[in-house]
Amino acid sequence: MIDKIVRWARVKSPWILHFNTGACNACDIEIVAALTPKFDLERFGAQLKGTPRHADIILCSGPVTRQIKDRLTRIYEQTPEPKFIVAVGSCACSGGVFDGCYSVMGGIDTTIPVAAYIPGCPVRPEAIIDGVIKLLEKIDTPLPSENATAQGIAIGGDRN
Amino acid sequence: MSGEKVANWINQQLEARNVSVPRERRVVAEIAPLKLVESIRMLKEMGMNNIGTITGLDLGDRFELIYHLSNDDGVLLNLKTFIARENPRIPSVTAVFPGVFFYERELMDLFGILVEGIPEGRRYPLPDDWPEGEYPLRKDWKGLSADKGVTVDGAN
Amino acid sequence: MAPIKIPFGPQHPALKEPESFNLVLEGEQIIDTEVKLGYNHRGIEKACESRNITQCIYLIERICGICSHSHSTAFTKAVEEIAAIEAPPRAQYIRTIVAELERIHSHLLWLGVAAHEVGFDTLFMYAWRDREVVMDLLALITGNRINYGMNTVGGVRRDIDSGQAKQVLESIRILVERTNYYLNVAINESIFKARLSGVGKLPQETALRLGAVGPTARASGIARDIRKDDPYAAYDQVGFKVVTDEQADIFGRTMVRVYELLESYRMIRELTEGLPEGPIAVKAPRKIPAGESVSRYEAPRGENIHYVRTNGTEIPERVKVRAPTLANLASIREMAKGGFLADFPIIIAAIDPCFSCADRMIRISGDRRGELWNWEQLRDYSIKWYQQRGVDLSHMG
Numbered sequence: 202m203i204d205k206i207v208r209w210a211r212v213k214s215p216w217i218l219h220f221n222t223g224a225c226n227a228c229d230i231e232i233v234a235a236l237t238p239k240f241d242l243e244r245f246g247a248q249l250k251g252t253p254r255h256a257d258i259i260l261c262s263g264p265v266t267r268q269i270k271d272r273l274t275r276i277y278e279q280t281p282e283p284k285f286i287v288a289v290g291s292c293a294c295s296g297g298v299f300d301g302c303y304s305v306m307g308g309i310d311t312t313i314p315v316a317a318y319i320p321g322c323p324v325r326p327e328a329i330i331d332g333v334i335k336l337l338e339k340i341d342t343p344l345p346s347e348n349a350t351a352q353g354i355a356i357g358g359d360r361n
Numbered sequence: 362m363s364g365e366k367v368a369n370w371i372n373q374q375l376e377a378r379n380v381s382v383p384r385e386r387r388v389v390a391e392i393a394p395l396k397l398v399e400s401i402r403m404l405k406e407m408g409m410n411n412i413g414t415i416t417g418l419d420l421g422d423r424f425e426l427i428y429h430l431s432n433d434d435g436v437l438l439n440l441k442t443f444i445a446r447e448n449p450r451i452p453s454v455t456a457v458f459p460g461v462f463f464y465e466r467e468l469m470d471l472f473g474i475l476v477e478g479i480p481e482g483r484r485y486p487l488p489d490d491w492p493e494g495e496y497p498l499r500k501d502w503k504g505l506s507a508d509k510g511v512t513v514d515g516a517n
Numbered sequence: 518m519a520p521i522k523i524p525f526g527p528q529h530p531a532l533k534e535p536e537s538f539n540l541v542l543e544g545e546q547i548i549d550t551e552v553k554l555g556y557n558h559r560g561i562e563k564a565c566e567s568r569n570i571t572q573c574i575y576l577i578e579r580i581c582g583i584c585s586h587s588h589s590t591a592f593t594k595a596v597e598e599i600a601a602i603e604a605p606p607r608a609q610y611i612r613t614i615v616a617e618l619e620r621i622h623s624h625l626l627w628l629g630v631a632a633h634e635v636g637f638d639t640l641f642m643y644a645w646r647d648r649e650v651v652m653d654l655l656a657l658i659t660g661n662r663i664n665y666g667m668n669t670v671g672g673v674r675r676d677i678d679s680g681q682a683k684q685v686l687e688s689i690r691i692l693v694e695r696t697n698y699y700l701n702v703a704i705n706e707s708i709f710k711a712r713l714s715g716v717g718k719l720p721q722e723t724a725l726r727l728g729a730v731g732p733t734a735r736a737s738g739i740a741r742d743i744r745k746d747d748p749y750a751a752y753d754q755v756g757f758k759v760v761t762d763e764q765a766d767i768f769g770r771t772m773v774r775v776y777e778l779l780e781s782y783r784m785i786r787e788l789t790e791g792l793p794e795g796p797i798a799v800k801a802p803r804k805i806p807a808g809e810s811v812s813r814y815e816a817p818r819g820e821n822i823h824y825v826r827t828n829g830t831e832i833p834e835r836v837k838v839r840a841p842t843l844a845n846l847a848s849i850r851e852m853a854k855g856g857f858l859a860d861f862p863i864i865i866a867a868i869d870p871c872f873s874c875a876d877r878m879i880r881i882s883g884d885r886r887g888e889l890w891n892w893e894q895l896r897d898y899s900i901k902w903y904q905q906r907g908v909d910l911s912h913m914g
Contacts, residue, residue: 223557227582227663230626234652237645268488269556298576302560303497303504304488323582323663386747387811411728413813413822414839429811429822435746437811460728460847486555497563
């Protein structure tokens with residue numbers, strides 16, 4: 202019963218932290234566009250928060266640069282459990298066009314575990330909404346023995 | 362002042378070589394590194410009141426530095442200077458244009474050129490844990506080697 | 518009271534790239550700012566040296582998602598100059614139309630963010646709603662909302678047909694109406710005006726000395742605009758005026774951007790109505806002859822400089838990019854000096870700090886040597902501070 206209430210609360214009010222790990226800004230402005238009136242992600246209870254300590258979902262955009270790597274790990278550690286990382290954009294999924302650059306580590310999953318991948322360059326706001334909703338559906342499905350964070354689900358097509 | 366006039370002024374006032382005007386509003390000139398700061402100061406007084414950026418190039422046997430100066434009439438002057446690849450050093454022009462700080466930092470980080478007289482500051486743009494002696498924009502640089510403690514996937 | 522140093526970033530709730538600032542505060546006043554960059558350094562200039570020119574266009578487009586067309590136009594312009602090919606007039610017009618649409622989307626974005634930073638979220642939501650009108654136009658013309666992929670060496674890749682042109686004119690009509698409303702808000706809303714006036718002062722001589730560009734320079738009374746000074750694409754065939762402002766503060770920068778929006782609308786209308794007939798691209802060789810070129814471009818944020826040197830192969834010898842933000846960063850220190858901490862977000866116009874979660878701070882003693890405190894030390898300090906004032910909080914977890 203308590204589990205049910207907790208899960209209901211978790212699904213109905215996912216608080217989001219947006220973190221740019223070295224992106225070109227394109228996915229970032231699309232994340233904000235998804236939160237503003239035309240697309241309105243807030244109707245699902247999602248709210249953009251300023252600090253990892255309040256967040257349930259971290260939307261990471263961009264390839265992980267060498268400089269940001271430690272900060273990304275620190276932010277991940279600051280976020281309370283349960284936490285879900287969403288890789289937004291092709292760069293966040295795999296490194297994208299920047300794969301192989303000397304200052305780029307690769308996708309988000311080279312540094313921290315990722316729960317959902319949303320490919321696109323840049324991701325359209327509709328795809329971000331779709332991705333977050335699919336993640337919420339996943340959270341809503343009880344998985345007593347498994348942890349959704351570690352599983353990893355691909356959304357809207359292949360990772361590449 | 363038009364491009365032609367800037368070129369004429371440079372020919373008369375500075376000890377520059379190979380002054381040319383490749384197209385309207387573009388001037389190219391070469392200067393000795395020792396004359397650099399003085400020349401840029403004189404150019405600033407003449408009206409070239411902005412440095413867009415500094416481009417560094419690795420020519421294999423030496424480095425080429427291009428200072429892109431511009432004036433209010435849209436003329437862009439590419440002031441070139443060449444320095445040796447062994448023990449490369451160049452005086453800082455921050456005394457004339459304080460805004461070039463970040464561009465000179467780039468030369469230091471990406472080419473390993475010692476900029477003499479640059480104000481104290483944090484490094485830019487490479488990360489704090491970047492190993493010493495690795496300069497990515499040099500042509501013979503092929504990536505970080507594993508023995509520098511940083512491998513391709515970043516694991517130590 | 519000893520000055521306190523507060524680290525800002527690299528993670529922060531607002532929009533821009535991760536940058537980090539160290540603010541030295543005396544009470545509420547900022548006495549110094551130290552900037553730390555490089556979180557976004559990906560090594561694009563090196564990557565260009567291993568890709569061919571066509572691949573470079575798409576890589577360079579992804580330097581910045583907000584002004585992607587600026588970077589790809591500046592790069593293709595430089596390559597075209599080296600190869601001595603000229604894009605046909607229709608391509609030049611289409612490039613200019615997309616460039617101005619991009620400026621509109623960027624300025625509306627900025628207006629929203631700036632409103633958000635001063636706590637005027639209604640304007641933020643309004644501006645972003647209207648921005649979607651431009652985004653739809655860009656998607657209609659280019660096929661993508663951001664990173665348009667319009668440019669190619671020798672012209673553009675997509676044409677604008679008569680139906681699209683009609684839609685452009687119709688959307689511009691809506692935007693003009695909305696922008697006039699914002700202008701009205703900016704001028705008549707006394708709280709908004711009072712919040713921005715006199716904040717982040719950048720006198721003209723300081724802006725000149727530090728090499729400020731774009732709206733930041735123009736708001737300090739410097740009429741520096743590459744579209745006028747060194748015309749490219751179709752800017753020499755279209756009438757517009759360079760908007761400047763003498764107030765040299767954030768209110769001035771807002772005014773410059775809002776008036777530039779109106780100029781952009783006029784330009785797009787003129788360009789769309791006068792779109793010349795003809796091909797949209799000429800054939801360009803795969804191998805570009807050896808040469809060098811510097812290309813300047815007035816991006817929404819200021820002057821964008823691309824230096825390209827080729828060596829006769831398909832792969833460029835060197836590509837150097839100077840984005841406008843780097844030129845303006847030197848001014849931030851001057852703008853912030855003497856300002857209040859609460860003004861810093863709007864001075865950066867992107868940073869919205871959250872002090873409740875700043876888990877440590879550096880206390881600067883008299884000789885300016887920093888002392889690093891961790892969370893426990895900070896907690897002990899605060900408990901003692903309250904105990905001295907007769908409040909005991911030590912039992913609280």
